[in-house]
Each structure stands twice: as C-alpha cells, then as structure tokens.
Amino acid sequence: MAFLEISNIKKSFGKTEVLKGIDFTxxxxxxLVIIGSSGSGKTTLLRCINFLETPDSxxxxxxxxxxxxxxxxxSDREKRxxxxxxGMVFQQFNxxxxxxxxxxxxxxxxxxxxxxxxxxxxxxxxxxxxxxxNARLLLETVGLSEKAASYPCELSGGQQQRVAIARAxxxxxxxxxxxxxxxxxxxELTGEVLRVIRGLKSSDRTMIVVTxxxxxxxxxxxxxxxxxxxVIEEFGTPDEVFGKPKSDKTKAFLSxxxx
Amino acid sequence: MSFTDIMKSLxxxxxxxxxxxxxxLAASLPLGLVFTFGSMSKILxxxxxxxxxxxxxxxxxxxxxxxxxxxxxxxxxxxxxxSRLNAVLIAFIINYSCYFSEIYRxxxxxxxxxxxxxxxxxxxxxPQIFFRVVLMQVVKRIVPPMGNxxxxxxxxxxxxxxxAVTELVKAAEDIISxxxxxxxxxxxxxxxxxxxxxVTWLLHLAEKKLSYYSV
Numbered sequence: 379m380a381f382l383e384i385s386n387i388k389k390s391f392g393k394t395e396v397l398k399g400i401d402f403t404x405x406x407x408x409x410l411v412i413i414g415s416s417g418s419g420k421t422t423l424l425r426c427i428n429f430l431e432t433p434d435s436x437x438x439x440x441x442x443x444x445x446x447x448x449x450x451x452x453s454d455r456e457k458r459x460x461x462x463x464x465g466m467v468f469q470q471f472n473x474x475x476x477x478x479x480x481x482x483x484x485x486x487x488x489x490x491x492x493x494x495x496x497x498x499x500x501x502x503x504x505x506x507x508x509x510x511x512n513a514r515l516l517l518e519t520v521g522l523s524e525k526a527a528s529y530p531c532e533l534s535g536g537q538q539q540r541v542a543i544a545r546a547x548x549x550x551x552x553x554x555x556x557x558x559x560x561x562x563x564x565x566e567l568t569g570e571v572l573r574v575i576r577g578l579k580s581s582d583r584t585m586i587v588v589t590x591x592x593x594x595x596x597x598x599x600x601x602x603x604x605x606x607x608x609v610i611e612e613f614g615t616p617d618e619v620f621g622k623p624k625s626d627k628t629k630a631f632l633s634x635x636x637x
Numbered sequence: 638m639s640f641t642d643i644m645k646s647l648x649x650x651x652x653x654x655x656x657x658x659x660x661x662l663a664a665s666l667p668l669g670l671v672f673t674f675g676s677m678s679k680i681l682x683x684x685x686x687x688x689x690x691x692x693x694x695x696x697x698x699x700x701x702x703x704x705x706x707x708x709x710x711x712x713x714x715x716x717x718x719x720s721r722l723n724a725v726l727i728a729f730i731i732n733y734s735c736y737f738s739e740i741y742r743x744x745x746x747x748x749x750x751x752x753x754x755x756x757x758x759x760x761x762x763x764p765q766i767f768f769r770v771v772l773m774q775v776v777k778r779i780v781p782p783m784g785n786x787x788x789x790x791x792x793x794x795x796x797x798x799x800x801a802v803t804e805l806v807k808a809a810e811d812i813i814s815x816x817x818x819x820x821x822x823x824x825x826x827x828x829x830x831x832x833x834x835x836v837t838w839l840l841h842l843a844e845k846k847l848s849y850y851s852v
Binding site for chain 1: 749751752754755756757758759760761762763765769770773774777849850851852
C-alpha cells in the first residue's frame with residue numbers, strides 16, 4: 379500500500395470543472411513535483427489535499443488511514459486533525475505580520491499542545507521551552523537562526539518563505555506541500571528557497587511541490603506529474619516526463635517552458 | 638459671576654460630557670463587534686436584521702434618535718421611561734456601535750484570505766485564528782478611522798443638550814442666558830479642544846505602539 383493514495387478527486391467551481399478525476403500514489407520519502415500551465419488545476423489539487431477545498435468526489439488516504447471520502451460529513455475538529463498530516467507552504471508566504479519569526483513558528487504548536495490539557499505552570503514552561511528549542515532548530519535548518527527576533531516585514535521574500543517552511547515543519551507533517559513557493563519571489567531570491575527544499579529532500583521528507591521552475595523540478599523530483607485541463611496528462615520519473623514525454627500536450631508545454 | 642464660578646459650572650457640565658463619552662465608548666467598542674458579526678453572519682435573517690438596524694441608525698440624525706428614545710415610549714403610552722441621561726446613553730451606544738461595526742467590518746474584510754488559510758493549515762480553531770491571528774491586524778488597520786469616530790464622539794456629546802441634559806454646552810448656555818457673557822462660548826471651545834487634543838495624542842500613541850510591524 380502506497381504512503382499517499384489520491385483517487386478520483388474531482389472538483390468544480392460553479393459550472394467550471396477544475397479537477398476531472400485525479401489519481402496518483404506516492405511513497406514515503408518521495409518528492410512529487412507537479413507542473414503544468416496556469417489554470418490546469420495544480421493549485422486546486424494541492425488545496426484539496428490540504429482540506430482548503432472540499433473535493434466533490436474521491437478519497438485521500440495517508441499511511442493506510444482514510445482521511446477524506448467525498449460525501450462524508452466532517453466536523454471542523456476532524457478536519458483540523460486530518461489536515462495536520464499535511465503541511466502547506468503558500469505562494470504568498472502568509473506569515474503572521476504581528477509576530478516575530480520565532481513566534482510565527484511556535485504559535486501553532488503551542489496552541490495545539492496547551493489546548494484541552496490541564497497543565498501546571500511548570501509543565502507549560504517546559505513544553506514551551508521544548509517547542510522553542512525545536513523552532514530554533516528548524517530556523518537553523520532553513521538558515522535563519524539570526525532572524526528569530528525579527529518581524530516578517532523586516533525580511534526579504536526569500537527569507538519569509540524559508541520561515542514559512544520552518545513554520546510548516548514545526549507541526550511535523552507527514553507530507554509537506556508547496557504551492558508555487560518561488561512564484562512571488564524576485565528571480566535572485568528563488569535560489570535560496572529552492573536550496574532549502576533540496577536540503578529537505580536529502581533528509582528524506584515526503585513532499586509535493588507545485589512549481590514552474592523546470593530545472594529545479596527535474597533535479598529534485600522522484601516523480602513528476604504534468605497536469606493539463608484538470609487531468610494528469612503525464613506521470614513518471616523526471617527522465618520519463620522531461621526526457622521522453624509521451625503526450626503531445628506535454629511536449630508542447632515543455633518546449634514552451636524552455637524559452 | 639466670577640471666573641471661578643463659571644469654571645466650576647462648566648466643569649460640572651464637562652464631567653457629564655466626559656461620562657457620556659466614556660460610557661458610550663466602553664459599551665460601543667465591544668457591542669460594535671457584535672453588530673459586525675451580525676452583519677457578516679451566514680444566517681440570512683440575522684444579517685438582514687442587523688443591516689436594517691445599521692441602515693436606520695446611520696440614516697437618521699443622532700439628535701432625532703435621542704429625542705425618540707426619550708419621548709417616544711411616553712407618546713406611545715408604553716410602560717417604559719428612561720431618565721434623560723439613560724436615554725442619551727442608549728441613543729449614543731446604539732448609534733456608535735453601528736458606526737464602529739462598519740469600521741470593524743471593513744477592517745476584517747481587508748485581511749487577506751491567506752492569513753485565515755495559514756491558520757487553518759496549521760490546525761488552529763476558528764476562535765484561535767480570529768483572536769491570535771486576525772484581530773491584532775484588524776486593530777492596526779482601523780486605528781485611523783476609529784480615531785475619526787472617537788473625535789466626532791467628543792463633540793457629538795453636545796447633542797445631549799436637546800433633551801436638557803446639562804453637559805458642557807447646556808451648562809454654558811445656562812450661564813449665558815443669565816449673565817449674557819458670550820465669552821463662555823470661547824471657554825467651552827477650549828474645553829473641547831483640550832479634550833480632543835488629549836484623545837488625538839492617545840490615538841497617536843496607539844498607532845505608534847502598533848507600528849513595529851506592517852500588514
């Protein structure tokens with residue numbers, strides 16, 4: 379059984395069918411890169427996986443546990459628990475501007491750990507310290523230890539995105555998703571973010587990356603999906619998809635992406 | 638009437654002005670948020686009702702509202718009577734809650750969807766997202782328009798005079814009608830100016846305190 383199983387995900391907005399039945403599986407430790415032109419449904423697929431959109435049909439299973447089955451009613455609480463299997467890094471970073479970098483990372487774990495639990499002051503303190511220690515480690519991973527006390531507005535876009543990655547990692551998701559993580563960045567800032575993602579690959583993280591960076595995709599991916607018009611047009615290893623694409627649509631997309 | 642006596646009468650009036658100002662502000666700031674939630678509610682009848690109330694309150698003069706709340710129940714033979722001051726307070730609180738609620742709504746709607754989504758994917762509950770993520774950003778954005786309203790409130794308190802509540806303007810008029818001392822109008826202008834200066838300064842401090850980050 380595969381680590382992540384996505385089957386028959388469909389999603390329409392009004393009369394527009396954005397996803398027309400998406401199936402794929404991936405294994406633990408793999409990096410899946412999703413490419414495709416704007417409007418092909420890549421972002422919607424990622425948002426469905428993260429429960430930001432509710433698919434009209436289909437199911438999502440992680441590690442044998444069924445997380446989503448269309449038609450079943452999920453309470454807010456259930457959705458909250460299930461979506462924690464996934465982490466999400468947004469195109470626009472979406473850091474919380476009023477908090478320091480460190481607080482951005484510790485806020486969610488603290489809220490989670492302290493909720494519904496009767497903790498003594500000392501236990502809270504110990505837990506806080508542990509969460510903070512972990513956050514500092516993550517900041518080190520993304521190379522921003524010295525920015526712990528800064529506010530997001532004091533950072534460059536690339537630095538903000540690296541903080542967003544650390545923030546997503548703090549909740550220890552099974553699968554980390556990136557929605558065009560470099561699309562909102564100036565070209566000279568994309569490198570630092572892509573380097574961090576490559577670094578995470580070497581530490582065996584399971585990741586799904588939606589991107590327009592073709593060279594990066596080819597370098598980092600174990601599997602590549604090319605999406606067009608709401609379906610998976612091509613699926614395979616980077617060499618298969620980039621090297622010898624089967625479909626004409628993929629060929630056309632790849633040759634236009636080169637320019 | 639000596640200057641000291643005038644100042645004493647005016648101070649009595651000013652204390653009523655301050656009380657109307659303080660109580661209205663303390664009650665409208667939270668009540669406005671209730672109106673905001675009403676006007677943004679997914680329950681349609683509640684949303685329509687709130688929008689209707691806001692329309693009526695913003696669409697009629699505050700002076701008229703004060704008069705209606707004070708005289709209305711009696712004229713309709715209702716078994717309900719407010720003291721003058723209470724009638725003023727009720728009118729002011731409802732009126733300012735409606736104005737505040739629209740400022741809050743504008744503030745809430747200006748927060749990017751991504752902030753809510755970031756909270757969601759981090760497993761936060763709706764109240765956590767509202768109180769820990771969104772609220773402070775809203776507060777920062779609405780300080781300038783709220784400042785406008787609050788300064789208007791300082792001067793609107795003079796409308797209480799219409800049902801003979803002795804606030805600052807009424808106190809001045811009482812003196813002027815007895816002693817024909819027009820200078821008293823200048824004195825109360827100074828009262829208002831001093832008070833709005835203080836409010837402006839406090840608002841400036843609030844803005845400065847929130848300037849450590851940008852949204």
